[in-house]
Amino acid sequence: MNTIPELIRTVPLQHYLVLSTCLFFIGMIGVLVRRNIIIVFMCIEIMLNAVNLLMVSVSAYRGEASGQIMVLFIMAVAAAEVSVGLAIIVMMYKNLKTTNIDLFNQLKG
Amino acid sequence: MDATLILHLILWPPLIGFLINGLFGNSIPKWAVSIIACLGPLTSFTGTVLAYKFLSGPAHDIPLYTWFIVEGSAKINFGFYIDHLAIIMLFVVTGVGSLIHAYSTGYMHDDKGYSRFMAYMNLFLFSMLLLVLGSNLVVLFAGWEGVGLCSFLLIGFWFENKEYNKAAAKAFIMNRIGDLGFLVAIFLIINKFGGIEFTSIHETLMEEGQLNDPQIALICLMLFLGVCGKSAQIPLFTWLPDAMAGPTPVSALIHAATMVTAGIYLIARMYFLFDYSPLSLNVIAITGCITALIAATIALKQNDIKKILAYSTVSQLGYMAVALGVGSYISAVFHLMTHAFFKALLFLGAGSVIHGLHGEQDISKMGGLKSKMKWTYAVMLIGTLAIVGCPPFAGFFSKDEILASVYSKNFWYFLVLAFASVFTAWYMFRLLFATFHGQFRGSEVKFEKVHESSYSMVIPLIVLALFSMFGGFAGLPELTGGEHNLYKFLVQTIAQTRFKVSHLFEYSLWGITIVALISIAYLTYRKYATSSKVVFESGNSLVSKIILNKFYLDELYLILFVNPLKKTGSWIINQFEYGVIDRLIRIPDTLIESSSIALKNLQSGKLSWYLLSTAVSILLIVLVFIYR
Numbered sequence: 001m002n003t004i005p006e007l008i009r010t011v012p013l014q015h016y017l018v019l020s021t022c023l024f025f026i027g028m029i030g031v032l033v034r035r036n037i038i039i040v041f042m043c044i045e046i047m048l049n050a051v052n053l054l055m056v057s058v059s060a061y062r063g064e065a066s067g068q069i070m071v072l073f074i075m076a077v078a079a080a081e082v083s084v085g086l087a088i089i090v091m092m093y094k095n096l097k098t099t100n101i102d103l104f105n106q107l108k109g
Numbered sequence: 110m111d112a113t114l115i116l117h118l119i120l121w122p123p124l125i126g127f128l129i130n131g132l133f134g135n136s137i138p139k140w141a142v143s144i145i146a147c148l149g150p151l152t153s154f155t156g157t158v159l160a161y162k163f164l165s166g167p168a169h170d171i172p173l174y175t176w177f178i179v180e181g182s183a184k185i186n187f188g189f190y191i192d193h194l195a196i197i198m199l200f201v202v203t204g205v206g207s208l209i210h211a212y213s214t215g216y217m218h219d220d221k222g223y224s225r226f227m228a229y230m231n232l233f234l235f236s237m238l239l240l241v242l243g244s245n246l247v248v249l250f251a252g253w254e255g256v257g258l259c260s261f262l263l264i265g266f267w268f269e270n271k272e273y274n275k276a277a278a279k280a281f282i283m284n285r286i287g288d289l290g291f292l293v294a295i296f297l298i299i300n301k302f303g304g305i306e307f308t309s310i311h312e313t314l315m316e317e318g319q320l321n322d323p324q325i326a327l328i329c330l331m332l333f334l335g336v337c338g339k340s341a342q343i344p345l346f347t348w349l350p351d352a353m354a355g356p357t358p359v360s361a362l363i364h365a366a367t368m369v370t371a372g373i374y375l376i377a378r379m380y381f382l383f384d385y386s387p388l389s390l391n392v393i394a395i396t397g398c399i400t401a402l403i404a405a406t407i408a409l410k411q412n413d414i415k416k417i418l419a420y421s422t423v424s425q426l427g428y429m430a431v432a433l434g435v436g437s438y439i440s441a442v443f444h445l446m447t448h449a450f451f452k453a454l455l456f457l458g459a460g461s462v463i464h465g466l467h468g469e470q471d472i473s474k475m476g477g478l479k480s481k482m483k484w485t486y487a488v489m490l491i492g493t494l495a496i497v498g499c500p501p502f503a504g505f506f507s508k509d510e511i512l513a514s515v516y517s518k519n520f521w522y523f524l525v526l527a528f529a530s531v532f533t534a535w536y537m538f539r540l541l542f543a544t545f546h547g548q549f550r551g552s553e554v555k556f557e558k559v560h561e562s563s564y565s566m567v568i569p570l571i572v573l574a575l576f577s578m579f580g581g582f583a584g585l586p587e588l589t590g591g592e593h594n595l596y597k598f599l600v601q602t603i604a605q606t607r608f609k610v611s612h613l614f615e616y617s618l619w620g621i622t623i624v625a626l627i628s629i630a631y632l633t634y635r636k637y638a639t640s641s642k643v644v645f646e647s648g649n650s651l652v653s654k655i656i657l658n659k660f661y662l663d664e665l666y667l668i669l670f671v672n673p674l675k676k677t678g679s680w681i682i683n684q685f686e687y688g689v690i691d692r693l694i695r696i697p698d699t700l701i702e703s704s705s706i707a708l709k710n711l712q713s714g715k716l717s718w719y720l721l722s723t724a725v726s727i728l729l730i731v732l733v734f735i736y737r
Binding site for chain 1: 713714715716717720721724
């Protein structure tokens with residue numbers, strides 16, 4: 001068990017942190033900027049996985065398994081969430097014949 | 110019999126009648142309303158008779174319970190006091206009150222507010238009894254305000270008419286001015302005597318009262334201000350003629366027989382206080398003189414049958430005030446009593462005429478009604494003879510007594526009153542002849558429709574006519590060899606020496622009265638009954654114009670008081686209410702409104718906006734946590 005962290009440590013932790021932060025902001029900007037709901041949805045996934053990457057790397061560096069197990073759970077839940085989200089998007093498309101996020105303005109009260 | 114029991118029997122029945130008719134009047138049949146309404150005053154009347162028969166001794170003080178305590182000085186009882194003066198007043202109030210209630214059942218029967226009317230009348234009677242029976246000034250004041258309220262409600266009884274509402278408000282406001290004086294007097298009395306029970310004030314005065322004490326004079330003048338309001342003396346009398354807007358039974362009961370005499374009663378009740386202040390007695394006498402003369406002068410030129418009687422009432426109240434002013438309290442009460450009889454009679458008679466003519470009140474459009482309304486004519490004739498002081502009717506004795514007692518004190522007052530009584534004779538005969546004699550001055554069709562009133566109206570008239578004929582015998586002057594029973598009765602309460610005038614004066618007064626009456630009757634008959642074209646005053650000459658316009662007193666008050674008050678009021682409302690208070694209140698109002706508009710835009714319903722705001726706010730939260 002001791003060898004694995006050492007192998008991982010060949011790449012410094014900062015790199016992981018910077019990568020996941022970049023991914024997160026890419027995802028966030030995508031969510032805010034893009035108008036297509038499917039791309040927005042993909043960007044949300046990117047943000048999610050940026051966080052996953054962060055958790056995996058930190059937990060690996062500390063030689064602990066709990067963070068990585070947590071990530072597995074998150075991925076399972078995310079799979080379910082994706083299926084629900086995609087189903088919603090499909091239904092919205094069927095109703096509104098569009099995937100433009102600006103036309104989804106019925107969320108009021 | 111127990112005095113407390115009799116008190117309860119007298120006091121409460123009208124209140125019960127008011128409660129029943131006031132609360133359930135619309136859901137019970139009309140005949141039941143009539144019976145309940147008349148039962149109250151009748152029971153009170155029975156109680157009064159019992160009190161007269163069975164109560165012995167000079168007075169009965171019945172403190173029911175302690176109402177409230179003025180810290181450090183006075184305990185104020187909810188208490189009642191039955192003495193001889195109260196019994197006389199009770200006879201007038203409940204007796205005349207019962208008759209007028211019976212009359213009202215006929216007069217108001219077809220009015221849609223019938224039960225409301227009867228309820229108010231009962232409430233009035235209760236307040237009046239409270240006023241008469243109160244053992245201290247506070248209970249009296251409660252009744253005093255109660256009758257004022259009922260007067261207001263009943264003057265404005267036909268509230269659809271704006272003018273009537275104005276008249277009601279006028280009466281109420283002018284009475285407020287007087288009541289302020291009354292209230293100040295009560296405070297001063299508590300301050301000076303440490304109590305407001307009539308008996309305790311009397312005792313304190315006997316022990317340490319000083320003649321011409323300025324404090325007592327102030328109290329008396331303040332009380333008299335209250336009397337001016339309630340009993341329609343100058344300068345507060347202008348509300349009474351306007352009060353004729355109310356239904357005629359109201360004019361008879363409240364604005365002729367009972368409520369307006371409350372002021373006279375108050376002074377007679379407090380005579381021991383006024384005896385200590387000759388100054389205020391003089392003020393009362395002078396005010397009374399001016400009132401009697403001015404009101405009688407105005408009445409000469411009026412054409413509205415009820416207005417004539419209203420001014421006549423003011424004038425007669427002036428007589429009573431003069432009698433009080435010269436210290437002849439019992440004569441004032443005597444005239445109060447006889448006046449209640451014949452003025453109620455005259456008003457109800459006038460009501461009968463108005464009823465028969467379907468609402469016509471202008472005597473220039475009447476005439477010749479004698480043949481159509483025999484009973485009404487007969488009773489009006491009796492009433493007129495009584496008020497002008499024709500022997501042996503009631504008014505003769507009381508008026509003669511006032512004139513004689515005033516003569517014994519001050520010749521000038523006597524002269525003014527004599528003039529006023531000449532005017533009284535003139536306007537009353539004018540009223541009588543213009544209404545009942547000569548030719549009818551309306552259309553033929555209208556004359557055909559004239560009818561005599563129903564029995565419920567005529568019978569009270571006849572009873573009152575009998576009282577007006579024989580009521581004066583309660584106080585026969587010394588000259589006739591009879592006894593002044595009223596004086597003997599009242600002197601047990603009002604310790605007053607009897608005035609003395611020479612027999613020669615009495616004889617000549619009677620002689621002059623009779624000669625004057627006959628000549629005035631002849632002149633007015635020629636002027637208003639025989640000539641085919643009766644001329645009514647149109648105000649051509651300056652004097653008649655002034656009199657026709659009631660000496661421009663209303664206009665004067667309008668300029669002096671009403672308009673300045675209105676102007677100050679509207680200035681304050683514009684500058685202060687709208688300028689300051691409203692603006693201050695608008696500040697939080699606008700703040701809340703604008704911020705709510707801003708916040709409302711946050712909830713746009715747009716998905717992209719929600720995403721952006723979520724992201725930005727999370728960022729902000731993170732930043733706050735980092736740089737805290």
